[in-house]
Amino acid sequence: DTGVSQDPRHKITKRGQNVTFRCDPISEHNRLYWYRQTLGQGPEFLTYFQNEAQLEKSRLLSDRFSAERPKGSFSTLEIQRTEQGDSAMYLCASSLTVMNTEAFFGQGTRLTVV
């Protein structure tokens, strides 16, 4: 098992462009999470999938953000019309569908909007 994989590791984009990130969770994990982390802060929840169903979405998530997990395996997070305030580390995590279990995190995608 190679763990949670995220691609790309780094992305620099111009303001106003769209970006898409990919996350491949641990293969037997049904739960998948996206988080955003800025410097000096803890991870901030964005959204949660159980298999292909998006069951939870942060109220802080603007309409420019959309996430999918079409076959219940990998997931994508798209940000449309990027703004400088979107610059952050985007973390993906996955876990088993078991009570009280931990989430396993990928190494993240660092987005810089210039």
Place this chain on the structure above:
Amino acid sequence: GNSVTQMEGPVTLSEEAFLTINCTYTATGYPSLFWYVQYPGEGLQLLLKATKADDKGSNKGFEATYRKETTSFHLEKGSVQVSDSAVYFCALTTNTGNQFYFGTGTSLTVIP
């Protein structure tokens, strides 16, 4: 609601010193509690966890006890090493597992 409050950093200690990083929580229901560690340039790694009151999680010399009466999960290590320099995050999840709630992180630097 659910939230985690942890000790502000940064913390600087000499090698072999005793470490405590405070963490308190607010939760509905019966949460599970975690400490994650983030080394420079890397993702979050689980350090230890506890799933019910009075459980003690331990790993790599670190310990934390789930205290329901004080809603706390303080991280301790008896003798820190330079390699322990990292950012430490306290976190919780509830029975639904639909979200993990993180503290703001505590940066630890251990000097030789």
